[in-house]
Amino acid sequence: MSAKYVFVTGGVVSSLGKGLAAASIGCLLESRGLRVNLMKFDPYLNVDPGTMSPFQHGEVFVTDDGAETDLDLGHYERFTHAPLSRDNNHTTGRIYEQIILKERRGDYLGKTVQVIPHVTNEIKNAMRKVSSNGADVTIVEIGGTVGDIESLPFLEAIRQMRQELGRENTVFVHLTLVPWIAAAQELKTKPTQHSVKELLSIGIQADVLLCRSERPLSREIKQKIAAFCNVEERAVIGARTVPSIYEVPLCFAAEGVDALILKYLHKEAPEANLTEWKALVDRCYHPRDDVSIAIVGKYVEYEDSYKSLKEALTHGAVSQNLKLNVTWIEAEGLESKTPEDRSYEPQLEGFDGILVPGGFGKRGIEGMLNAIRYAREKQVPYFGICLGMQTACIEFARNVCGLKDANSSEFDPASQHRIIYKLRELLGVEEMGGTMRLGAWTCILQEGSLAASAYGATEISERHRHRYEFNREYEALLTGAGLRISGATPDATYVEIVELPGHPYFLGCQFHPEFKSKPLEPHPLFREFIIASYKNHKGRLAVETNDASTLTNVLSS
Numbered sequence: 001m002s003a004k005y006v007f008v009t010g011g012v013v014s015s016l017g018k019g020l021a022a023a024s025i026g027c028l029l030e031s032r033g034l035r036v037n038l039m040k041f042d043p044y045l046n047v048d049p050g051t052m053s054p055f056q057h058g059e060v061f062v063t064d065d066g067a068e069t070d071l072d073l074g075h076y077e078r079f080t081h082a083p084l085s086r087d088n089n090h091t092t093g094r095i096y097e098q099i100i101l102k103e104r105r106g107d108y109l110g111k112t113v114q115v116i117p118h119v120t121n122e123i124k125n126a127m128r129k130v131s132s133n134g135a136d137v138t139i140v141e142i143g144g145t146v147g148d149i150e151s152l153p154f155l156e157a158i159r160q161m162r163q164e165l166g167r168e169n170t171v172f173v174h175l176t177l178v179p180w181i182a183a184a185q186e187l188k189t190k191p192t193q194h195s196v197k198e199l200l201s202i203g204i205q206a207d208v209l210l211c212r213s214e215r216p217l218s219r220e221i222k223q224k225i226a227a228f229c230n231v232e233e234r235a236v237i238g239a240r241t242v243p244s245i246y247e248v249p250l251c252f253a254a255e256g257v258d259a260l261i262l263k264y265l266h267k268e269a270p271e272a273n274l275t276e277w278k279a280l281v282d283r284c285y286h287p288r289d290d291v292s293i294a295i296v297g298k299y300v301e302y303e304d305s306y307k308s309l310k311e312a313l314t315h316g317a318v319s320q321n322l323k324l325n326v327t328w329i330e331a332e333g334l335e336s337k338t339p340e341d342r343s344y345e346p347q348l349e350g351f352d353g354i355l356v357p358g359g360f361g362k363r364g365i366e367g368m369l370n371a372i373r374y375a376r377e378k379q380v381p382y383f384g385i386c387l388g389m390q391t392a393c394i395e396f397a398r399n400v401c402g403l404k405d406a407n408s409s410e411f412d413p414a415s416q417h418r419i420i421y422k423l424r425e426l427l428g429v430e431e432m433g434g435t436m437r438l439g440a441w442t443c444i445l446q447e448g449s450l451a452a453s454a455y456g457a458t459e460i461s462e463r464h465r466h467r468y469e470f471n472r473e474y475e476a477l478l479t480g481a482g483l484r485i486s487g488a489t490p491d492a493t494y495v496e497i498v499e500l501p502g503h504p505y506f507l508g509c510q511f512h513p514e515f516k517s518k519p520l521e522p523h524p525l526f527r528e529f530i531i532a533s534y535k536n537h538k539g540r541l542a543v544e545t546n547d548a549s550t551l552t553n554v555l556s557s
């Protein structure tokens with residue numbers, strides 16, 4: 001049986017949510033009992049997004065095998081169970097890197113190396129590798145917008161794929177914009193027509209049009225788009241903006257996207273079972289209460305930098321039927337001139353929980369330390385992720401153990417007390433990405449710890465992306481003063497989790513748990529952080545309203 005592909009392209013403008021559309025199609029096909037795989041081609045020349053600033057490209061998503069990938073792979077993992085690895089994300093840079101390597105090795109035997117066929121062949125091989133993994137349907141997202149010079153080789157490759165595999169094995173889904181023009185009080189179809197024409201000019205006739213619009217598409221609009229764009233009327237899908245991204249698969253299902261794709265692919269499948277997704281969306285839209293979390297970081301003005309984090313917090317909140325309110329606080333704004341200066345405190349008041357996420361570089365560190373001190377002293381639930389764990393250790397060393405210049409060698413290489421340092425360099429570990437510890441690592445949890453009780457297990461696997469580590473020379477001092485090391489690698493080389501017994505929730509982890517949280521499988525550490533934060537919320541409310549019985553309940557629960 002031939003492999004089947006859904007190719008997702010985008011037109012008109014970027015940021016229409018192509019990744020989410022691809023993920024939602026994957027979710028729908030999975031809900032019909034099919035095995036899906038998803039992959040993305042990014043037209044930029046960086047070999048991977050690992051070295052790009054989060055401001056430029058948003059979060060770098062990390063897979064189990066340690067690939068640093070585009071954040072759309074995060075959507076794929078959250079919406080499906082597709083097994084993703086470095087094979088599922090390719091950039092132009094990576095494709096060319098492989099070709100140039102082969103050329104230098106003499107693999108092309110005196111031939112002229114060209115975009116067609118050599119680049120396109122490399123792209124097609126990458127698709128075949130992913131689809132040969134046992135998937136019923138492989139969904140391939142082409143980054144960028146149709147009409148860009150950079151994406152041409154990818155579009156040519158998918159055109160060839162249809163030529164080779166036939167119509168019954170390939171579907172072209174095109175995401176476009178149908179803007180509402182206030183002056184005319186009309187939805188306009190012209191940008192969509194142009195985009196479909198642009199695709200056609202390179203030999204690709206779109207089969208399904210996902211039309212992003214702020215208003216529902218009327219029958220007339222759909223007929224018009226169908227007629228001008230040469231697609232079936234029912235293949236013009238209104239993809240309106242919805243309050244929760246988790247509603248997108250349900251919207252697509254209501255418009256019959258899955259049935260249509262399966263028809264085009266000549267594939268039978270059972271009816272979709274979306275019961276759990278429906279219940280999830282219902283919980284999103286009917287929360288019983290709110291929970292408010294402050295995220296103290298350095299890339300806060302660009303939310304995409306912390307995409308998976310925001311999602312994981314949402315999963316935790318929705319699992320408790322709570323609405324998540326996130327306030328992003330720029331860490332630099334919390335810095336103080338002297339240790340006695342606590343003028344930043346009002347900025348941290350009124351939150352149910354405080355979180356310091358991952359990050360690189362020195363900027364904002366002192367502000368993060370102040371936020372952590374506040375959470376520790378005032379018994380506000382604290383969750384520190386990667387950098388947030390390292391700073392929690394530094395804060396504890398400084399303010400509890402009295403090591404005033406405790407630091408990470410990342411921020412102060414000359415510090416006397418390097419609580420956090422580059423252990424891998426000392427161990428002589430060299431690998432791709434320099435000395436970065438990347439991808440899945442096993443972690444053993446201490447019995448009876450907060451971590452072990454959250455996970456309900458004592459052996460876990462989580463994903464990493466960092467260079468610096470906890471310095472075990474300071475272990476005795478810090479644990480003697482009350483910090484608990486509750487997770488470490490099986491050989492005990494690396495400290496993975498620290499927590500503070502007696503505090504309602506104070507936990508820092510060296511890994512990035514946010515990468516593994518799914519809406520239907522909220523990550524245990526996020527779930528427990530939200531539960532503790534909500535308890536704090538209820539407790540504060542009871543104190544404010546002098547409600548003794550609630551307070552007793554909250555404290556004893």
Ligand code: GLN
Nearest residue numbers: 358359386387466467468
């Ligand atoms: N900058 C720190 C390190 O490299 C933390 C990295 C992170 O938070 N992902 O170790």
